[in-house]
Amino acid sequence: MTLSQLSRLCFIGLSLCLVSPHSAQAKNRDTTLKLTPEICITSSDNQACDIDIELHWTLAKDELICILSNNIAYPKWCSDSVLTKTLRMKIHTLTDIEFIMVTKDSNRTLASAKLKITSAAQPQVRRRYRNPWSLF
Template identity: 60%
Template sequence: MTPLQIRMLYMLGLSVSLMGPFNVLAAPNEESKLKLTPEICITGDENQACEIHVELQWQLAKNELVCILSDNNAYPKWCSESLEQHTMTLSVSTQSDIHFVLVSKETNQTLAGAKLKITSTSQPQVRRRYRNPWSLF
């Protein structure tokens, strides 16, 4: 076999292996999704905790039991007990953003994620400079 033929076979093998995973992936409408309602909580002050009820809704590519994890220690791992359950309501009190992750209960594989953003309406105090920056005096 010539080096050119080897390179052609290698390129052919590489292109087949690249196409392989795309055939295995689920169609876009079949992928798992996690929806958080509402997605933003607005507080009056940046030191004030956001207190809100949020609803997590999920759609799965295949029907399976799931768990919801968060990066906030105040909200421990929660797992579904029924295949028919696709929503969860949670009372949240926090000063920082919370990222929720939907994982498969059986395989612990990450399926989807959603983030609750905390925003304050207060503007940080900025000192105004009375001199113009270009002034020579």
């Protein structure tokens, strides 16, 4: 096998490797999980966020799904109908929560969304007693 034949074979092999993830990714572009709102703003760092959220999803093909979260206060929820496309929840948390949408039958991850908790309080900044340009 000559060097040119080997380079063509490598190029073909690389192009196949590069094409297959993109084609799989193109199929998943139709599957989304949207969280509204995405951010909860609290007045201080140790104050809990109390908010009503809505999860809305679209799927590439109709199938039953489940929503999981990384917070034990919000257990696994599964749809009973392929026509269900939204889930409303009341949230009470001090930390960020990530929601993951999986297929009900195979538990394959389809999409995810994250609720971010942010404090509106300004962090305490320690002031220097002397100016940075002072010689003494």
